[in-house]
Each structure stands twice: as C-alpha cells, then as structure tokens.
Amino acid sequence: MDAQTYLKDYIKKSTPILKKFFSYKEKEVAGISSICAEMMRVYVDFMGGKNIRGALTKLGYECFGGKDEKAILEASLMVEITHSFLLMHDDIMDQDCLRRGEPTIHVQYGKLHKERYQKGEPKHYGICMAIDLGDAGFALSHLVLAEAAFAPLIKERVLKRFNKQILTTAFGQAIDVSYEHSQNVAEEDIMRVHRYKTANYTITGPLQYGALFAGAEETEIKKIENYGLPVGIAFQIRDDELGILSEEEKLGKPIGSDIRENKNTLLHLKALEWASPEDKKFLESAYGNRGLTSDQVKRVQEITFKTGALAYSQKIARDLVEKGKSFVPKITSDSQLQDTLYRMADFMIERDS
Amino acid sequence: MDAQTYLKDYIKKSTPILKKFFSYKEKEVAGISSICAEMMRVYVDFMGGKNIRGALTKLGYECFGGKDEKAILEASLMVEITHSFLLMHDDIMDQDCLRRGEPTIHVQYGKLHKERYQKGEPKHYGICMAIDLGDAGFALSHLVLAEAAFAPLIKERVLKRFNKQILTTAFGQAIDVSYEHSQNVAEEDIMRVHRYKTANYTITGPLQYGALFAGAEETEIKKIENYGLPVGIAFQIRDDELGILSEEEKLGKPIGSDIRENKNTLLHLKALEWASPEDKKFLESAYGNRGLTSDQVKRVQEITFKTGALAYSQKIARDLVEKGKSFVPKITSDSQLQDTLYRMADFMIERDS
Numbered sequence: 001m002d003a004q005t006y007l008k009d010y011i012k013k014s015t016p017i018l019k020k021f022f023s024y025k026e027k028e029v030a031g032i033s034s035i036c037a038e039m040m041r042v043y044v045d046f047m048g049g050k051n052i053r054g055a056l057t058k059l060g061y062e063c064f065g066g067k068d069e070k071a072i073l074e075a076s077l078m079v080e081i082t083h084s085f086l087l088m089h090d091d092i093m094d095q096d097c098l099r100r101g102e103p104t105i106h107v108q109y110g111k112l113h114k115e116r117y118q119k120g121e122p123k124h125y126g127i128c129m130a131i132d133l134g135d136a137g138f139a140l141s142h143l144v145l146a147e148a149a150f151a152p153l154i155k156e157r158v159l160k161r162f163n164k165q166i167l168t169t170a171f172g173q174a175i176d177v178s179y180e181h182s183q184n185v186a187e188e189d190i191m192r193v194h195r196y197k198t199a200n201y202t203i204t205g206p207l208q209y210g211a212l213f214a215g216a217e218e219t220e221i222k223k224i225e226n227y228g229l230p231v232g233i234a235f236q237i238r239d240d241e242l243g244i245l246s247e248e249e250k251l252g253k254p255i256g257s258d259i260r261e262n263k264n265t266l267l268h269l270k271a272l273e274w275a276s277p278e279d280k281k282f283l284e285s286a287y288g289n290r291g292l293t294s295d296q297v298k299r300v301q302e303i304t305f306k307t308g309a310l311a312y313s314q315k316i317a318r319d320l321v322e323k324g325k326s327f328v329p330k331i332t333s334d335s336q337l338q339d340t341l342y343r344m345a346d347f348m349i350e351r352d353s
Numbered sequence: 354m355d356a357q358t359y360l361k362d363y364i365k366k367s368t369p370i371l372k373k374f375f376s377y378k379e380k381e382v383a384g385i386s387s388i389c390a391e392m393m394r395v396y397v398d399f400m401g402g403k404n405i406r407g408a409l410t411k412l413g414y415e416c417f418g419g420k421d422e423k424a425i426l427e428a429s430l431m432v433e434i435t436h437s438f439l440l441m442h443d444d445i446m447d448q449d450c451l452r453r454g455e456p457t458i459h460v461q462y463g464k465l466h467k468e469r470y471q472k473g474e475p476k477h478y479g480i481c482m483a484i485d486l487g488d489a490g491f492a493l494s495h496l497v498l499a500e501a502a503f504a505p506l507i508k509e510r511v512l513k514r515f516n517k518q519i520l521t522t523a524f525g526q527a528i529d530v531s532y533e534h535s536q537n538v539a540e541e542d543i544m545r546v547h548r549y550k551t552a553n554y555t556i557t558g559p560l561q562y563g564a565l566f567a568g569a570e571e572t573e574i575k576k577i578e579n580y581g582l583p584v585g586i587a588f589q590i591r592d593d594e595l596g597i598l599s600e601e602e603k604l605g606k607p608i609g610s611d612i613r614e615n616k617n618t619l620l621h622l623k624a625l626e627w628a629s630p631e632d633k634k635f636l637e638s639a640y641g642n643r644g645l646t647s648d649q650v651k652r653v654q655e656i657t658f659k660t661g662a663l664a665y666s667q668k669i670a671r672d673l674v675e676k677g678k679s680f681v682p683k684i685t686s687d688s689q690l691q692d693t694l695y696r697m698a699d700f701m702i703e704r705d706s
Binding site: 032033035036039089092093095116120124125129131134140143145146151152156159162163164166167168171174175180181182192196288 | 382385386388389392439442445446448466469470471472473477478480481482484485486487488489491492493495496498499500504505506508509512513515516517519520521523524525526527528530531533534535536545549615641
C-alpha cells in the first residue's frame with residue numbers, strides 16, 4: 001500500500017479511539033480541578049502530525065502476523081502520546097514557538113497566564129506547565145500499555161523495549177543539545193544523533209513494539225533494525241532538508257529555525273566545509289544567530305545549494321533508504337506488506353512536509 | 354520497628370543494588386557517548402535523601418505477606434528513581450539551586466556548560482539537560498519494573514497503579530504551580546494539592562505497589578488509602594513547617610525559599626488570615642519576593658509563630674496522623690508490622706529534616 005494511504009488510514013481509524021481515551025480521562029480528572037481537565041484537552045489538541053510512529057506500530061504488528069486491528073490501534077496510542085510528550089519537552093529545549101502552525105505548549109500556557117494569573121512570570125509558568133504536561137503524557141502512555149488488550153507477558157516485553165528506546169532517545173537528545181553548544185561537530189557525530197535520537201525512536205522502535213504485540217520474541221525483532229536504522233537516519237536527513245527548504249505553511253514553523261538554533265545537520269556541516277571563505281564566514285555568523293532575518297536565511301539556502309551540500313545530503317539519504325529496503329524480505333514474506341514497507345521507506349525521503 | 358531504623362536498613366540494603374544498576378547502565382551507554390555515561394553518574398549521585406518511598410514499597414510488600422527481600426529491594430528502586438526524576442523537574446519549576454546541600458541538576462549542567470562549551474547560554478543548557486535527564490529517569494524506572502523478578506501479571510498491575518499515581522502527581526503539581534501564580538487560594542485548595550501531589554505519591558502509592566508485588570489484587574489495596582491519605586497530607590504539612598523553621602544545613606536548601614516562591618502552605622494561609630493589618634501588609638509583600646533578605650524571612654517566621662499559624666498547622670498534622678493510624682489494623686494483622694506503620698506515621702510529623 002502507498003505510504004500516505006497507509007498513514008491516512010491509520011489516522012482515520014485511530015483518531016476516534018484517541019479522542020475517546022482523552023475524553024474519558026478528562027471526565028475522570030475533572031473532579032480534581034478544572035486545570036487537570038483542561039490539561040487533557042490541551043494534550044489531545046496538540047496531537048496530530050503524520051502519525052508515522054503509531055502507523056508503524058500497526059505495520060510491525062501486521063508483518064509479524066497480528067490480526068486484532070482494534071487491539072493494536074488502541075495499543076499504538078502509547079507511541080503517539082509519547083511522541084507528543086517528547087515534542088512538548090523538545091519545544092522548550094529548542095525555544096520553538098510554533099509546532100504544526102499552532103503555538104507550542106509552553107507558549108500556550110504562557111498566554112493563558114497573562115489572561116488568568118496575577119503573580120509570577122508568564123514565560124516561566126508556560127515552561128513549568130509544558131514540563132509537567134509532558135511528564136503526565138509519559139504516564140498516560142504507560143497507562144495505555146497497562147490497559148491494552150494483550151497478554152501480560154507481551155506487555156512486559158513491550159514495556160522493556162519501549163523504555164529502552166525512550167532512554168536511548170533521551171541520550172540522543174542530550175548529545176544533540178550538547179552539540180548545539182559545541183564547535184567542531186563531525187559527520188559521525190551528526191549521524192550518531194540521527195541514529196540514537198531519531199532512527200531507533202521513529203522507525204525501529206515502533207515496528208518492534210508492533211512485532212512484540214503480535215507475539216514475536218525479543219530475539220526475533222533484532223532484524224527490524226537493519227531496515228529501521230538506515231531508513232530512520234534518512235528520515236532525519238530529510239527532516240533537516242525540509243527545515244531549510246520547505247515553506248512555512250507546509251512546515252508549520254518558521255523556515256530557518258534550525259539555523260537559528262545552531263542545529264547540527266549534514267547540510268550545515270557540508271555547506272560550511274565546501275563554502276568559499278567569504279560564504280563560510282557568513283555561515284559561521286548565521287548559525288546560532290536567533291535574530292537572523294529572512295534575507296539572511298535565503299542566503300544560507302543559496303549557499304547550501306551551490307556548495308552541493310543539498311545534493312550530497314539527498315544522495316546519502318537515498319542510499320540509506322535503498323539499504324534499508326534490501327532487508328524488507330527478511331522482515332515479512334507477505335508481498336503486500338513488503339510493498340508497504342518499501343513505499344514507507346521511500347516516503348521518508350520523498351515527503352514534502 | 355522504629356521508622357528511622359527501618360529507613361536506614363532500607364538504605365543500607367538498597368544502595369548497593371542501586372549503585373550496581375547505574376554502574377551497569379553507565380557501562381552499557383558509554384559506547385554511545387561519554388555524555389551519556391556522565392548522565393548516569395550525575396543521576397545516581399543526585400539520589401539520596403530519606404528513601405521514604407522506596408522503604409514504604411518494601412513495607413507494603415511485607416504487610417501483604419511478601420517474603421522475597423532481594424526482589425522487592427530491586428523492584429523498589431523504580432520508586433526512588435522516579436522520585437529523583439520528579440525532583441529534577443520540580444527544581445527547574447521552583448528555580449531552586451540547592452537540593453540536599455548540593456547544586457540541583459539544572460545548576461550542575463549550567464556550570465558544566467561554562468567549563469565546556471563555546472556557544473549558547475549556560476542557564477538554558479542546564480534546564481535542557483535537567484528536563485532530559487528527568488525523562489531518562491522515568492524510562493529507567495520503567496526498565497527497573499520491566500526487569501523485576503515478579504510475574505508479568507503482577508508487573509502489569511503495578512504498571513497501572515504506578516502510572517495512575519504519577520499522573521495524579523503531575524496534576525497535583527500543575528495545580529500547585531498554578532496556585533503559586535494566583536491570589537485567593539483557600540485551605541481546601543492547599544489540601545487538594547497536598548492530597549494529589551504528595552499524599553498519594555509519597556505514602557499511598559508506594560505501599561500499594563509493594564502490596565501488589567506481594568500478590569494483592571487491585572481491589573484489595575484500596576484500604577491502604579485510609580492510612581496513606583491522612584499520613585501523606587501530614588507529611589506535606591510537616592515539610593512546609595520545616596521549610597520555614599529548620600536550619601539550612603539540616604534542610605539542604607535556603608530557609609525561606611517557600612516564601613520566596615509564594616508556595617501555598619497552611620502556614621502561609623493562616624498567618625495571613627490571623628496577622629495584624631501591619632503584619633498582613635508585610636506578609637503580602639514578602640510572599641513571592643525572590644529578593645527577600647534573611648531578616649525579612651525572620652520576620653515572616655515570627656509572624657507565623659505569634660499568629661498561632663504554626664500551632665494550628667501542627668495540630669492539623671497530628672490529628673491526621675492519628676486518623677491514619679486508626680486504620681493500621683485493617684492493613685495487616687502482624688503486630689510488628691503494625692508497629693512499624695504506627696511509627697512511620699509518627700515519623701512523618703516528628704522528623705526535623
């Protein structure tokens with residue numbers, strides 16, 4: 001199946017379950033305080049996006065012979081709820097104000113503070129609430145797992161794998177944040193972040209949880225990594241390309257925010273390496289400059305094109321996707337599911353948002 | 354058994370297991386980056402304190418007939434690791450610089466930034482790393498659970514109860530943070546925060562996880578709440594008393610930080626209510642004033658004594674403890690364990706740090 005069709009189908013089927021889950025939680029906690037009920041509404045409204053991770057959980061389940069669609073749709077919410085929790089914290093760390101065209105959680109609560117409270121700083125209140133709502137989200141995702149319609153032994157395996165991956169993601173994030181504050185970051189460092197922060201978390205992990213839900217054992221799911229790691233790194237490379245090439249409406253956040261945040265990307269590294277001395281000087285002043293104008297962002301884009309950094313990044317991503325695809329027959333022998341895995345891999349670098 | 358003896362025994366027995374767990378994790382992640390290995394060292398060094406929650410997990414296990422001490426010591430680390438994660442995030446929210454006499458995690462990483470990095474703001478880097486290390490901690494605590502030497506069905510029950518409690522704690526924290534920014538917080542609001550943020554989390558939850566590990570069913574553990582809720586609220590009331598009465602060396606953080614943060618406590622509320630007009634005016638200017646001098650803190654203390662706010666707070670806490678103790682015979686019929694539960698309840702309000 002075409003990747004976008006698969007994703008849309010997943011969203012169509014899982015959204016009502018998600019809404020029901022949060023609406024139930026909202027009612028359950030309304031008795032504590034209206035603040036809690038509102039948190040549940042804010043959380044579910046924040047969710048959205050492509051749902052790659054939830055959909056891959058379902059796909060992994062199907063590849064390993066799982067047949068109970070309702071059960072896997074319910075269980076896969078764990079992954080999407082966790083993704084939102086990590087984005088809430090990520091947005092604080094990146095000091096991002098927009099996510100999918102809407103204010104980020106810390107910005108939302110900062111605004112609420114101004115309307116509602118008499119004391120304290122709106123900005124700090126926003127950060128507190130976004131940290132706390134993220135923490136609540138991680139607990140919620142574990143409640144989804146605890147309540148999922150699978151055998152306790154299966155849930156135990158998912159619990160272990162899931163938290164190993166989230167731990168690795170947290171490590172990847174710490175390295176990423178640290179590199180943003182460093183000089184002399186090398187290509188292998190960038191690839192390390194892509195691997196630990198993104199690839200395991202976005203592709204390998206979700207497919208593996210799905211496989212475990214279908215009854216696969218810990219030892220059986222190792223081979224998913226051969227597909228997930230290269231495809232997941234390619235996904236991140238494409239993400240970084242879109243971060244400087246896409247349009248604001250499509251991306252849902254300002255173009256150039258990666259540059260302003262001094263995010264370490266392959267594009268960034270290669271443009272610096274291959275730029276003329278004059279352009280290099282400009283790039284060095286642009287990366288990490290939070291006051292960068294849109295004209296200056298355009299100049300970074302131009303340098304990224306003309307140095308060949310973009311072409312290099314695209315080539316690496318395409319090679320990784322092809323590498324990942326070569327392992328598809330080891331994951332499933334079902335030709336339809338193989339087809340979906342191939343198209344999913346292509347989608348990671350062909351998407352325009 | 355005397356509460357302090359029980360706690361010391363727990364610390365003595367659990368610390369080597371904790372150190373081993375983190376030392377193993379440190380080795381496991383050293384290959385990703387030295388940043389990750391360091392995170393594990395920073396985490397374990399941050400742990401400490403009275404270990405009330407870990408010890409109560411063990412006590413709950415014993416009260417419900419559990420006999421495998423090694424298994425419960427290992428599993429109880431889940432609770433203490435989670436506690437540290439919440440403290441890391443709490444310290445960011447409260448903008449606290451000291452915890453148990455040592456720099457808080459965001460302050461530690463802010464300092465490291467100055468030594469190590471060339472770009473970005475130390476303060477923001479510290480906050481990023483403390484958010485991220487906290488998230489890693491929550492994943493670690495779930496790994497402890499996943500790997501615990503109990504049956505999958507038991508772990509499923511603990512997973513559910515544990516995350517329900519953490520979710521409730523996050524709600525309690527959100528309410529608490531919001532009240533700090535509000536005016537006109539009532540006694541019932543303060544009690545609501547004590548209940549949701551502290552009592553369930555500190556007393557009821559840990560005893561319940563222990564009971565579940567011992568094989569109790571979800572329905573059986575309800576009665577623990579009758580003990581945990583009043584004793585837990587009393588614990589928080591005592592905590593707030595110590596926050597303004599204790600000495601800095603004992604408390605491990607500056608006296609008066611609750612006042613500077615405009616923390617809503619019973620003492621705060623009652624002192625305001627019962628103060629003379631002149632004192633009331635002073636209190637209003639003192640609460641939430643981050644630049645409060647130690648002389649001004651002393652004046653707040655004096656007003657708290659002379660209005661009778663402290664006596665009132667102590668009376669409420671004592672009554673709650675007695676109420677909780679009356680339910681002990683419903684939890685266990687073992688007279689030695691009953692004795693420990695009684696003494697543990699008394700300890701919550703008799704402790705001086």
